Amino acid sequence: MKVRSIKQRLLTWLSIPLGLVTFVAVIVIFLLLNRNINQHFDNALLVASKGIKNRLYVKDGVLKFSLPHFGIDIQSSAGKSSIFYSVLNKQGKLLAGHEHIPKPKKLKKSIFYNTIYAHQKIRALYVEHEMFRNGLTYKATIIISETLEDRQELVRNIFLMTIGMTLLIIFIAIRVSLFSVKKGIEPLVNLQYLIKRRDMNDLSPIEDEVPFEVDSLVQSINKLFVKLKKSFLHVEQFNADVSHQLRTPLAELKVLVETDEVLKNSLRKEQYLEIIDGMTHTTDQLLLSAKTNPDAFDRDWFKPMNFTELCEKVIKTKVPFIYSNGFEFDFEVEDDLWINGGPIILEGLINNLIDNAINYAINEDKKPMGEIKLSLKKDKSNIILCVEDEGYGIPKKHISHICERFFRLDTRKKGSGLGLSIVKQIAQLHGALVTIKNKEPHGLKVKIVFKSL
Numbered sequence: 001m002k003v004r005s006i007k008q009r010l011l012t013w014l015s016i017p018l019g020l021v022t023f024v025a026v027i028v029i030f031l032l033l034n035r036n037i038n039q040h041f042d043n044a045l046l047v048a049s050k051g052i053k054n055r056l057y058v059k060d061g062v063l064k065f066s067l068p069h070f071g072i073d074i075q076s077s078a079g080k081s082s083i084f085y086s087v088l089n090k091q092g093k094l095l096a097g098h099e100h101i102p103k104p105k106k107l108k109k110s111i112f113y114n115t116i117y118a119h120q121k122i123r124a125l126y127v128e129h130e131m132f133r134n135g136l137t138y139k140a141t142i143i144i145s146e147t148l149e150d151r152q153e154l155v156r157n158i159f160l161m162t163i164g165m166t167l168l169i170i171f172i173a174i175r176v177s178l179f180s181v182k183k184g185i186e187p188l189v190n191l192q193y194l195i196k197r198r199d200m201n202d203l204s205p206i207e208d209e210v211p212f213e214v215d216s217l218v219q220s221i222n223k224l225f226v227k228l229k230k231s232f233l234h235v236e237q238f239n240a241d242v243s244h245q246l247r248t249p250l251a252e253l254k255v256l257v258e259t260d261e262v263l264k265n266s267l268r269k270e271q272y273l274e275i276i277d278g279m280t281h282t283t284d285q286l287l288l289s290a291k292t293n294p295d296a297f298d299r300d301w302f303k304p305m306n307f308t309e310l311c312e313k314v315i316k317t318k319v320p321f322i323y324s325n326g327f328e329f330d331f332e333v334e335d336d337l338w339i340n341g342g343p344i345i346l347e348g349l350i351n352n353l354i355d356n357a358i359n360y361a362i363n364e365d366k367k368p369m370g371e372i373k374l375s376l377k378k379d380k381s382n383i384i385l386c387v388e389d390e391g392y393g394i395p396k397k398h399i400s401h402i403c404e405r406f407f408r409l410d411t412r413k414k415g416s417g418l419g420l421s422i423v424k425q426i427a428q429l430h431g432a433l434v435t436i437k438n439k440e441p442h443g444l445k446v447k448i449v450f451k452s453l
Contacts (some may be wrong), residue, residue: 006185010185011178014177018170018174025166026166029159029166037154038151041123041146041151045125045145048083048085048144049142052065052087052144056140058133058138061136063089063090064095065095065096080149080150080153081146081149082120084117084122084143084145085097085098085101085142086101086141087141088142089138089140089141097143101124102124103143104124104126107126108126108128109128110127112125115145122148123146125143125145126141126143127141127142127143127144128140129141187210187214188211190208191206191208191210194206203225203226203232204225205225206221206222242287247280247283247284251280253276254273254277257269257272282418285422288348292345292348302340302342302430303341303342304338304453305338305343305346306337306338307337307339307376307385308333308334308335308376310343310350311350311374311376311385314347314350315331315350318350322358322372326367326368327357327368328370328372329373329374330371330372330375332376332377333376333377334377337377337383339430339450339452339453340451340453341430341450345429346426348422349422349423349448350385352422353374353419353446354387355419356387356419356446357391360391360392360444361390361391361392369389369390369392369442370390370443372387373389375388381452382449382450383452384448385448386446386447387445388443388445389443390443391442391443392442393444394436394438394444396438399436399438402420403424403434403436404421405417405418405421406421407421420436430451431450431451432449434447435448435449
Protein backbone atom coordinates (compact mmCIF):
# COMPACT_ATOMS: atom_id res chain seq x y z
CA MET A 1 0.00 0.00 0.00
CA LYS A 2 1.32 3.40 -1.00
CA VAL A 3 1.72 5.79 1.95
CA ARG A 4 1.19 9.52 1.51
CA SER A 5 4.26 11.70 1.62
CA ILE A 6 5.25 13.71 4.69
CA LYS A 7 4.57 16.90 2.71
CA GLN A 8 1.01 15.80 1.95
CA ARG A 9 0.43 14.84 5.57
CA LEU A 10 1.74 18.16 6.89
CA LEU A 11 -0.36 20.15 4.42
CA THR A 12 -3.45 18.07 5.27
CA TRP A 13 -3.04 18.55 9.00
CA LEU A 14 -2.41 22.27 8.49
CA SER A 15 -5.37 22.68 6.13
CA ILE A 16 -7.98 20.86 8.23
CA PRO A 17 -7.53 22.99 11.40
CA LEU A 18 -7.19 26.12 9.26
CA GLY A 19 -10.45 25.30 7.46
CA LEU A 20 -12.29 24.58 10.72
CA VAL A 21 -10.98 27.73 12.40
CA THR A 22 -11.94 29.79 9.35
CA PHE A 23 -15.45 28.31 9.28
CA VAL A 24 -16.01 29.00 12.97
CA ALA A 25 -14.48 32.47 12.62
CA VAL A 26 -16.83 33.36 9.75
CA ILE A 27 -19.88 32.27 11.76
CA VAL A 28 -18.72 34.21 14.83
CA ILE A 29 -17.93 37.29 12.74
CA PHE A 30 -21.38 37.15 11.12
CA LEU A 31 -23.14 36.85 14.47
CA LEU A 32 -21.09 39.68 16.00
CA LEU A 33 -21.64 41.89 12.97
CA ASN A 34 -25.34 41.22 12.98
CA ARG A 35 -25.59 41.99 16.71
CA ASN A 36 -23.46 45.14 16.61
CA ILE A 37 -25.13 46.57 13.53
CA ASN A 38 -28.58 45.88 14.95
CA GLN A 39 -27.44 47.55 18.17
CA HIS A 40 -26.28 50.57 16.18
CA PHE A 41 -29.62 50.90 14.37
CA ASP A 42 -31.53 50.22 17.58
CA ASN A 43 -29.64 53.08 19.21
CA ALA A 44 -30.68 55.29 16.31
CA LEU A 45 -34.33 54.35 16.93
CA LEU A 46 -33.83 55.08 20.63
CA VAL A 47 -32.43 58.54 19.82
CA ALA A 48 -35.32 59.17 17.46
CA SER A 49 -37.78 58.18 20.20
CA LYS A 50 -36.19 60.73 22.50
CA GLY A 51 -36.67 63.34 19.78
CA ILE A 52 -40.36 62.43 19.67
CA LYS A 53 -40.59 62.74 23.43
CA ASN A 54 -39.13 66.23 23.22
CA ARG A 55 -41.88 67.27 20.81
CA LEU A 56 -44.74 66.26 23.07
CA TYR A 57 -46.43 69.14 24.92
CA VAL A 58 -49.61 69.91 26.80
CA LYS A 59 -51.97 72.68 25.72
CA ASP A 60 -55.27 73.42 27.34
CA GLY A 61 -55.03 70.17 29.28
CA VAL A 62 -54.59 68.13 26.08
CA LEU A 63 -51.45 66.20 25.06
CA LYS A 64 -50.24 67.30 21.63
CA PHE A 65 -47.30 66.65 19.28
CA SER A 66 -45.24 69.15 17.30
CA LEU A 67 -44.83 67.40 13.93
CA PRO A 68 -43.23 69.45 11.10
CA HIS A 69 -39.52 69.61 11.91
CA PHE A 70 -39.43 66.10 13.28
CA GLY A 71 -40.96 64.76 10.12
CA ILE A 72 -38.32 66.48 8.06
CA ASP A 73 -35.50 65.13 10.31
CA ILE A 74 -36.76 61.55 10.07
CA GLN A 75 -37.09 61.70 6.28
CA SER A 76 -33.60 63.13 5.85
CA SER A 77 -32.02 60.47 8.08
CA ALA A 78 -33.45 57.59 6.08
CA GLY A 79 -31.48 55.53 3.56
CA LYS A 80 -33.12 52.70 1.64
CA SER A 81 -35.13 51.78 4.71
CA SER A 82 -38.58 53.24 5.35
CA ILE A 83 -39.41 54.87 8.69
CA PHE A 84 -42.76 54.36 10.41
CA TYR A 85 -43.82 55.90 13.69
CA SER A 86 -46.90 56.56 15.70
CA VAL A 87 -47.65 58.66 18.77
CA LEU A 88 -50.74 57.65 20.75
CA ASN A 89 -52.30 59.26 23.79
CA LYS A 90 -53.58 57.40 26.83
CA GLN A 91 -56.89 56.67 25.11
CA GLY A 92 -55.06 55.20 22.06
CA LYS A 93 -55.87 58.10 19.80
CA LEU A 94 -53.26 58.72 17.12
CA LEU A 95 -51.55 62.06 17.69
CA ALA A 96 -49.07 61.74 14.83
CA GLY A 97 -47.56 59.22 12.46
CA HIS A 98 -48.87 55.98 10.96
CA GLU A 99 -51.87 54.03 12.02
CA HIS A 100 -52.06 50.44 13.14
CA ILE A 101 -48.36 49.76 13.69
CA PRO A 102 -48.36 46.41 15.55
CA LYS A 103 -47.50 46.53 19.24
CA PRO A 104 -45.25 43.93 20.93
CA LYS A 105 -46.90 40.80 22.33
CA LYS A 106 -45.55 41.59 25.79
CA LEU A 107 -45.92 45.21 26.75
CA LYS A 108 -43.14 46.83 28.71
CA LYS A 109 -42.16 50.41 29.38
CA SER A 110 -39.49 50.16 26.63
CA ILE A 111 -38.88 47.19 24.32
CA PHE A 112 -37.40 46.43 20.90
CA TYR A 113 -39.19 43.85 18.77
CA ASN A 114 -39.56 42.52 15.22
CA THR A 115 -42.86 42.48 13.40
CA ILE A 116 -44.47 43.01 10.01
CA TYR A 117 -46.11 46.23 8.85
CA ALA A 118 -47.36 47.11 5.39
CA HIS A 119 -46.16 43.69 4.20
CA GLN A 120 -42.61 44.48 5.23
CA LYS A 121 -40.45 43.18 8.02
CA ILE A 122 -39.65 45.95 10.46
CA ARG A 123 -37.63 46.53 13.60
CA ALA A 124 -39.63 48.59 16.09
CA LEU A 125 -39.20 50.33 19.45
CA TYR A 126 -42.17 50.55 21.80
CA VAL A 127 -41.90 53.24 24.52
CA GLU A 128 -44.40 54.29 27.19
CA HIS A 129 -43.86 57.96 28.13
CA GLU A 130 -45.27 59.96 31.04
CA MET A 131 -45.41 63.77 31.40
CA PHE A 132 -46.28 65.72 34.52
CA ARG A 133 -47.90 69.11 34.07
CA ASN A 134 -49.74 71.13 36.74
CA GLY A 135 -50.02 68.14 39.04
CA LEU A 136 -51.50 65.98 36.30
CA THR A 137 -50.01 62.93 34.59
CA TYR A 138 -50.21 62.63 30.82
CA LYS A 139 -49.32 59.31 29.18
CA ALA A 140 -48.24 58.66 25.59
CA THR A 141 -47.21 55.60 23.65
CA ILE A 142 -44.46 56.01 21.08
CA ILE A 143 -43.74 53.37 18.43
CA ILE A 144 -40.92 54.07 15.99
CA SER A 145 -39.75 51.50 13.44
CA GLU A 146 -37.83 51.02 10.23
CA THR A 147 -37.62 48.37 7.56
CA LEU A 148 -34.50 46.15 7.44
CA GLU A 149 -32.94 47.09 4.09
CA ASP A 150 -30.21 49.35 5.54
CA ARG A 151 -29.39 46.90 8.27
CA GLN A 152 -29.20 43.94 5.90
CA GLU A 153 -27.18 45.84 3.30
CA LEU A 154 -24.67 47.04 5.88
CA VAL A 155 -24.34 43.54 7.35
CA ARG A 156 -23.95 42.10 3.85
CA ASN A 157 -21.34 44.64 2.73
CA ILE A 158 -19.23 44.35 5.86
CA PHE A 159 -19.62 40.55 5.86
CA LEU A 160 -18.52 40.32 2.20
CA MET A 161 -15.58 42.59 2.93
CA THR A 162 -14.68 40.41 5.90
CA ILE A 163 -15.02 37.25 3.80
CA GLY A 164 -12.74 38.81 1.17
CA MET A 165 -10.13 39.69 3.77
CA THR A 166 -10.47 36.23 5.30
CA LEU A 167 -9.97 34.55 1.92
CA LEU A 168 -6.94 36.76 1.30
CA ILE A 169 -5.53 35.79 4.70
CA ILE A 170 -6.25 32.11 3.97
CA PHE A 171 -4.50 32.39 0.60
CA ILE A 172 -1.48 34.03 2.22
CA ALA A 173 -1.54 31.42 5.01
CA ILE A 174 -1.63 28.58 2.44
CA ARG A 175 1.27 30.09 0.49
CA VAL A 176 3.25 30.59 3.68
CA SER A 177 2.39 27.03 4.77
CA LEU A 178 3.52 25.61 1.42
CA PHE A 179 6.77 27.55 1.61
CA SER A 180 7.31 26.62 5.26
CA VAL A 181 6.58 22.93 4.65
CA LYS A 182 8.87 22.94 1.62
CA LYS A 183 11.71 24.54 3.59
CA GLY A 184 10.99 22.34 6.59
CA ILE A 185 11.25 19.06 4.70
CA GLU A 186 14.01 20.30 2.39
CA PRO A 187 16.70 18.38 4.35
CA LEU A 188 14.63 15.20 3.94
CA VAL A 189 14.23 15.84 0.20
CA ASN A 190 17.98 16.45 -0.10
CA LEU A 191 18.63 13.20 1.74
CA GLN A 192 16.23 11.42 -0.62
CA TYR A 193 18.02 12.81 -3.71
CA LEU A 194 21.39 11.94 -2.17
CA ILE A 195 20.35 8.33 -1.67
CA LYS A 196 18.76 8.15 -5.15
CA ARG A 197 21.96 9.46 -6.78
CA ARG A 198 24.13 6.92 -4.98
CA ASP A 199 25.22 3.93 -6.95
CA MET A 200 23.43 0.78 -5.80
CA ASN A 201 26.81 -0.73 -4.98
CA ASP A 202 28.14 2.32 -3.12
CA LEU A 203 28.50 1.24 0.52
CA SER A 204 30.31 4.31 1.80
CA PRO A 205 28.65 5.96 4.84
CA ILE A 206 26.24 8.86 4.41
CA GLU A 207 28.20 11.78 5.86
CA ASP A 208 25.93 14.70 4.91
CA GLU A 209 24.27 16.74 7.64
CA VAL A 210 20.73 15.54 8.30
CA PRO A 211 17.93 16.70 10.64
CA PHE A 212 18.00 15.40 14.19
CA GLU A 213 14.73 13.53 13.62
CA VAL A 214 16.26 11.24 10.97
CA ASP A 215 19.80 11.11 12.33
CA SER A 216 19.16 7.76 14.04
CA LEU A 217 17.78 6.38 10.76
CA VAL A 218 20.88 7.51 8.84
CA GLN A 219 23.14 6.05 11.52
CA SER A 220 21.30 2.73 11.21
CA ILE A 221 21.74 2.81 7.43
CA ASN A 222 25.45 3.53 7.85
CA LYS A 223 25.77 0.59 10.26
CA LEU A 224 24.05 -1.61 7.69
CA PHE A 225 26.50 -0.40 5.01
CA VAL A 226 29.43 -1.30 7.28
CA LYS A 227 27.95 -4.73 7.94
CA LEU A 228 27.36 -5.37 4.24
CA LYS A 229 30.86 -4.21 3.39
CA LYS A 230 32.29 -6.63 5.92
CA SER A 231 30.12 -9.39 4.45
CA PHE A 232 31.48 -8.66 0.98
CA LEU A 233 35.02 -8.74 2.31
CA HIS A 234 34.27 -12.14 3.86
CA VAL A 235 32.93 -13.33 0.49
CA GLU A 236 36.07 -12.11 -1.25
CA GLN A 237 38.23 -13.84 1.34
CA PHE A 238 36.18 -17.00 0.93
CA ASN A 239 36.63 -16.84 -2.86
CA ALA A 240 40.37 -16.42 -2.41
CA ASP A 241 40.51 -19.41 -0.02
CA VAL A 242 38.40 -21.56 -2.36
CA SER A 243 40.58 -20.53 -5.27
CA HIS A 244 43.69 -21.59 -3.40
CA GLN A 245 42.16 -24.85 -2.21
CA LEU A 246 40.96 -25.80 -5.72
CA ARG A 247 43.92 -24.61 -7.76
CA THR A 248 46.54 -26.29 -5.57
CA PRO A 249 45.27 -29.89 -6.00
CA LEU A 250 44.65 -29.32 -9.72
CA ALA A 251 48.20 -27.98 -10.14
CA GLU A 252 49.56 -30.94 -8.18
CA LEU A 253 47.47 -33.33 -10.26
CA LYS A 254 48.83 -31.81 -13.45
CA VAL A 255 52.41 -32.17 -12.21
CA LEU A 256 51.77 -35.81 -11.32
CA VAL A 257 50.35 -36.54 -14.78
CA GLU A 258 53.25 -34.80 -16.51
CA THR A 259 55.92 -36.64 -14.46
CA ASP A 260 54.26 -40.02 -14.14
CA GLU A 261 56.45 -42.64 -15.78
CA VAL A 262 53.51 -44.90 -16.55
CA LEU A 263 51.77 -42.16 -18.54
CA LYS A 264 54.99 -40.90 -20.13
CA ASN A 265 54.34 -42.65 -23.41
CA SER A 266 50.58 -43.09 -22.98
CA LEU A 267 48.13 -41.68 -25.49
CA ARG A 268 45.87 -40.67 -22.61
CA LYS A 269 48.39 -38.27 -21.09
CA GLU A 270 47.38 -35.36 -23.35
CA GLN A 271 43.71 -36.18 -22.75
CA TYR A 272 44.23 -36.07 -18.98
CA LEU A 273 46.15 -32.80 -19.20
CA GLU A 274 43.41 -31.28 -21.36
CA ILE A 275 40.77 -32.29 -18.82
CA ILE A 276 42.83 -30.84 -15.95
CA ASP A 277 43.36 -27.59 -17.86
CA GLY A 278 39.62 -27.42 -18.55
CA MET A 279 38.84 -27.95 -14.87
CA THR A 280 41.36 -25.27 -13.90
CA HIS A 281 39.87 -22.84 -16.42
CA THR A 282 36.31 -23.54 -15.26
CA THR A 283 37.36 -23.07 -11.63
CA ASP A 284 39.00 -19.75 -12.44
CA GLN A 285 35.91 -18.62 -14.36
CA LEU A 286 33.54 -19.60 -11.55
CA LEU A 287 35.64 -17.72 -9.02
CA LEU A 288 35.88 -14.66 -11.29
CA SER A 289 32.11 -14.80 -11.87
CA ALA A 290 31.48 -14.90 -8.12
CA LYS A 291 34.00 -12.13 -7.49
CA THR A 292 32.45 -9.79 -10.09
CA ASN A 293 28.84 -10.31 -9.04
CA PRO A 294 27.41 -6.75 -9.06
CA ASP A 295 25.40 -7.49 -5.90
CA ALA A 296 28.49 -8.43 -3.91
CA PHE A 297 31.22 -6.22 -5.29
CA ASP A 298 32.74 -3.26 -3.45
CA ARG A 299 33.43 -0.45 -5.92
CA ASP A 300 35.56 1.41 -3.42
CA TRP A 301 38.47 -0.40 -5.07
CA PHE A 302 37.88 1.45 -8.34
CA LYS A 303 40.33 4.20 -9.23
CA PRO A 304 41.28 6.36 -12.23
CA MET A 305 43.37 4.25 -14.59
CA ASN A 306 44.97 4.42 -18.01
CA PHE A 307 42.90 1.96 -20.04
CA THR A 308 45.31 2.16 -22.96
CA GLU A 309 48.24 0.93 -20.85
CA LEU A 310 46.12 -1.88 -19.37
CA CYS A 311 45.13 -3.12 -22.85
CA GLU A 312 48.76 -3.05 -23.98
CA LYS A 313 49.85 -4.96 -20.87
CA VAL A 314 47.22 -7.70 -21.33
CA ILE A 315 47.84 -8.08 -25.06
CA LYS A 316 51.60 -8.44 -24.57
CA THR A 317 50.97 -11.58 -22.54
CA LYS A 318 48.11 -12.75 -24.76
CA VAL A 319 49.62 -12.35 -28.23
CA PRO A 320 51.80 -15.52 -28.07
CA PHE A 321 48.70 -17.56 -27.16
CA ILE A 322 46.73 -16.00 -30.04
CA TYR A 323 49.45 -16.76 -32.57
CA SER A 324 49.95 -20.27 -31.21
CA ASN A 325 46.31 -20.96 -32.06
CA GLY A 326 46.90 -19.88 -35.67
CA PHE A 327 45.16 -16.50 -35.63
CA GLU A 328 46.30 -13.19 -37.03
CA PHE A 329 45.94 -10.30 -34.61
CA ASP A 330 45.20 -6.59 -35.20
CA PHE A 331 45.71 -4.15 -32.31
CA GLU A 332 44.53 -0.51 -32.63
CA VAL A 333 44.41 1.71 -29.55
CA GLU A 334 44.52 5.45 -28.96
CA ASP A 335 46.96 6.87 -26.40
CA ASP A 336 46.09 7.94 -22.84
CA LEU A 337 42.47 6.92 -22.56
CA TRP A 338 41.39 7.06 -18.90
CA ILE A 339 38.43 5.53 -17.11
CA ASN A 340 37.48 4.83 -13.50
CA GLY A 341 37.72 1.10 -12.88
CA GLY A 342 39.31 -1.97 -11.42
CA PRO A 343 42.46 -3.06 -13.31
CA ILE A 344 42.37 -6.70 -12.21
CA ILE A 345 38.80 -7.44 -13.24
CA LEU A 346 39.24 -5.46 -16.49
CA GLU A 347 42.13 -7.79 -17.32
CA GLY A 348 39.65 -10.64 -16.86
CA LEU A 349 37.22 -8.89 -19.20
CA ILE A 350 39.80 -8.52 -21.99
CA ASN A 351 41.09 -12.09 -21.55
CA ASN A 352 37.56 -13.49 -21.75
CA LEU A 353 36.81 -11.54 -24.93
CA ILE A 354 40.01 -12.83 -26.59
CA ASP A 355 39.43 -16.41 -25.36
CA ASN A 356 35.84 -16.34 -26.65
CA ALA A 357 37.08 -15.29 -30.11
CA ILE A 358 39.77 -18.00 -30.10
CA ASN A 359 37.33 -20.75 -29.03
CA TYR A 360 34.52 -19.94 -31.47
CA ALA A 361 36.17 -18.38 -34.54
CA ILE A 362 37.12 -21.81 -35.89
CA ASN A 363 35.61 -24.00 -38.60
CA GLU A 364 34.42 -27.61 -38.50
CA ASP A 365 38.01 -28.80 -38.80
CA LYS A 366 38.97 -26.67 -35.78
CA LYS A 367 41.02 -24.39 -38.04
CA PRO A 368 41.23 -20.66 -37.18
CA MET A 369 39.13 -18.32 -39.30
CA GLY A 370 40.79 -15.05 -40.23
CA GLU A 371 42.04 -12.59 -37.64
CA ILE A 372 41.11 -11.27 -34.23
CA LYS A 373 41.02 -7.50 -33.76
CA LEU A 374 41.06 -5.42 -30.57
CA SER A 375 40.49 -1.66 -30.80
CA LEU A 376 40.21 1.09 -28.19
CA LYS A 377 39.15 4.60 -29.13
CA LYS A 378 37.46 7.69 -27.76
CA ASP A 379 34.11 8.95 -29.02
CA LYS A 380 33.09 12.24 -27.38
CA SER A 381 32.76 11.42 -23.66
CA ASN A 382 32.95 7.66 -24.14
CA ILE A 383 35.72 5.09 -24.42
CA ILE A 384 34.84 2.24 -26.80
CA LEU A 385 36.47 -1.18 -26.54
CA CYS A 386 35.82 -3.57 -29.44
CA VAL A 387 36.90 -7.19 -29.99
CA GLU A 388 36.07 -8.65 -33.40
CA ASP A 389 36.60 -12.02 -35.05
CA GLU A 390 35.86 -13.55 -38.47
CA GLY A 391 34.09 -16.71 -37.32
CA TYR A 392 30.54 -17.84 -38.08
CA GLY A 393 28.98 -15.42 -35.65
CA ILE A 394 25.90 -16.20 -33.56
CA PRO A 395 22.45 -17.21 -34.86
CA LYS A 396 20.00 -14.34 -34.30
CA LYS A 397 17.74 -16.44 -32.08
CA HIS A 398 20.62 -16.96 -29.63
CA ILE A 399 22.01 -13.40 -29.44
CA SER A 400 19.65 -12.41 -26.61
CA HIS A 401 20.81 -15.42 -24.54
CA ILE A 402 24.52 -15.33 -25.31
CA CYS A 403 25.40 -13.54 -22.04
CA GLU A 404 23.53 -15.99 -19.83
CA ARG A 405 25.53 -18.14 -17.42
CA PHE A 406 26.60 -21.53 -18.84
CA PHE A 407 25.02 -20.80 -22.23
CA ARG A 408 27.08 -22.46 -24.97
CA LEU A 409 26.45 -22.56 -28.71
CA ASP A 410 28.57 -25.67 -29.27
CA THR A 411 29.40 -27.95 -26.34
CA ARG A 412 32.08 -29.66 -28.42
CA LYS A 413 34.22 -26.53 -28.33
CA LYS A 414 36.36 -25.39 -25.42
CA GLY A 415 34.90 -23.09 -22.82
CA SER A 416 32.80 -23.02 -19.67
CA GLY A 417 29.83 -20.97 -20.87
CA LEU A 418 30.75 -18.18 -18.45
CA GLY A 419 32.99 -15.96 -20.56
CA LEU A 420 30.49 -13.44 -21.96
CA SER A 421 28.43 -13.60 -18.75
CA ILE A 422 31.53 -12.46 -16.83
CA VAL A 423 32.20 -9.77 -19.46
CA LYS A 424 28.70 -8.40 -18.97
CA GLN A 425 29.03 -8.43 -15.16
CA ILE A 426 32.34 -6.55 -15.27
CA ALA A 427 30.89 -4.04 -17.73
CA GLN A 428 27.90 -3.46 -15.45
CA LEU A 429 30.23 -2.82 -12.52
CA HIS A 430 31.81 -0.03 -14.56
CA GLY A 431 28.48 1.36 -15.75
CA ALA A 432 29.39 0.28 -19.30
CA LEU A 433 27.06 -0.87 -22.07
CA VAL A 434 27.71 -4.19 -23.88
CA THR A 435 26.57 -4.64 -27.48
CA ILE A 436 27.01 -7.94 -29.37
CA LYS A 437 26.20 -8.23 -33.07
CA ASN A 438 27.16 -10.21 -36.14
CA LYS A 439 29.41 -8.75 -38.82
CA GLU A 440 29.02 -8.95 -42.59
CA PRO A 441 29.71 -11.25 -44.34
CA HIS A 442 30.58 -13.23 -41.20
CA GLY A 443 32.12 -12.71 -37.80
CA LEU A 444 31.19 -11.34 -34.40
CA LYS A 445 31.75 -7.90 -32.87
CA VAL A 446 31.57 -7.23 -29.12
CA LYS A 447 31.46 -3.51 -28.29
CA ILE A 448 31.71 -2.13 -24.74
CA VAL A 449 31.14 1.57 -24.12
CA PHE A 450 32.75 3.05 -20.96
CA LYS A 451 32.47 6.56 -19.56
CA SER A 452 35.64 8.56 -20.03
CA LEU A 453 37.30 10.60 -17.30
